[in-house]
Amino acid sequence: MTTLTPILTARWGKPDSWRLNTYQADGGYKALAKALTMKPPELVDLIKSSGLRGRGGAGFPTGLKWSFLPAPDGGPRYLVVNADESEPGTCKDVPLMMADPHLLLEGIAITAYAIGCNHAFIYLRGEVVHVYRRLMRAVEEAKEAGLLGSGILGHEFDLTVTVHAGAGAYICGEETALLDSLEGKRGQPRLKPPFPAVEGLYARPTVVNNVETIASVPGILANGTSWFTSMGTEKSAGHGIFSLSGHVTRPGQYEAPFGITLRELLDMAGGIRQGHELKFWTPGGSSTPLLTAEHLDVPLDYESVVGAGSMLGTRALQIFDETTCVVRAVTRWMEFYAHESCGKCTPCREGTSWLSSTLQAIQAGRGRPADLEILADVSGSIIGKAFCPLGDGAPSSLTSSLKYFRSEYEDHVALGACPFDPAASTLTEEVAA
């Protein structure tokens, strides 16, 4: 049996969990002190050997990413923390920054030192103002305590951290769009290569990492790589936050080793809401193909979820019971992609809006039998042909739902109506009770 491992989440809910003194009382910033006695390449190697992989969705090995930076040339190098958290279902970075911003800042300071960076940025989505307050305050506190600024902890290391609020655009979570946005432009993806490691922010070498990735760094430093690899699987090492939402008894954040299953998580969360059963779920947000009750025992690590025909993504487990119309869910996700498509490339711009209007028609009972073929065709002309992964991921819920629930689409067309009662799937009664 897998058990929970509160590490990143350990202080959440404590009074004043976001204050520097709370963090320091728990040993906070000791990992930074230790890091500053090491040589930067040693730190990169340490993170490499920990097996830490990026927590922003793609799971790229973090130490390897850091090692791609070209040799120092005397010019600036940047660390940009991706705090855009906008993939539907994903809700782990926001509570982390609200409850424990110093954990992130300590991770930033260690990472910046490791990669030779003196100015780091946190790109926070603009729609979470209280998180912005907490981050700004934490930077202030850390500066006053000499944990940021110049000559940090008596070492020859200077670091400025700028917390930047975006202004609403899902695509700004894609790392190159994020960099354009941080440069004060429209947030549209850049052609890769060059990768950010070589030409990132202001065309300088840049590391972009997710909030949870960077927040995992102090623990690895403090506790060692074998501590870290004692959790998780061989290829998906360590701990991660699993976010359960939807039709579960106790939705929320569950921090566990990689490889835990949905069955185990549901047991901890009190199961599917009472009197109902699991119908479908996303393992890692709306860009990852849907799974069903068949997949309750799939280990939630990168490889196993791919083996089950999906992707682990951001571990955003959105759970839907049998009252949910899958066509309605997919339609709403497609409306999301059509709304958030940045418009740079034709397959995604045109394809997502075509899919969205076709789905709307089917859901409303105005669909024709031929529409199902249209859905498959248009999906096929986006996947693999889009400029960035937003387009590639947009049809995921659609194609997977056609695989598992095709008859539901056919029923909508045949009936000329949606067979589901939307009121049956709301949580409203429970919430009001």
Place this chain on the structure above:
Amino acid sequence: MSYDTATSARLTAEFSEIQARYPSARSALLPMLHLVQSVDGYVSPDGIDLCAESLDLTPAEVSAVASFYTQFRRQPGGTYNLGVCTTALCAIMGGDAIFERLSEYLGLDNGGTTPDGMFTLEKVECNAACDYAPVIMANWEFFDCQTPTSATELVDKLRGGEPVSPTRGPDRLRTFVEVERTLAGFSDGLADQGPSGGAASAAGLEVARQRGWTAPAREGKVS
């Protein structure tokens, strides 16, 4: 119309303050536009001109950036921006019902503003609070686990001038323009208000506590 001298001098000075946070001045554009909204309640033509002047861009270049981002209003809006999440999960858990009720109650379509300038009603996309679905973001503060009834109560309280507390935010909900100033990076001193998180944030911790589960002990002694 354009800004009076005092306003334009203050904005120009604050633009410089924002620019000083970045190695390159242009990076300040998004926060500068938030600051414009804190003065005008939307991205006004005057604000666009002043941003353009400050960064040596054309007004068209500034508009092109502003129009890319959903938080920037193209016309004046309400003192309270009510954003109901209607992305799939929230929509299904009750967000659609909440939006419908508010739409009727306020007599507004998506994006509309009440004639008294109190409320703008919007559908918003997933706001990273799915474990608190259905969610309303009022002036970008979290109102978790909402119902159609709690939504109309929120409206009534705000109308009556009663203090309203976000679920995870400062003690009292601020106005749209006040929040926009914070988003431009000017501290309002409220970071220490509000909780560490909500019950869902700590759901796993609570299970771990009940079952006596902890993270593994660290390896050996830290060298």
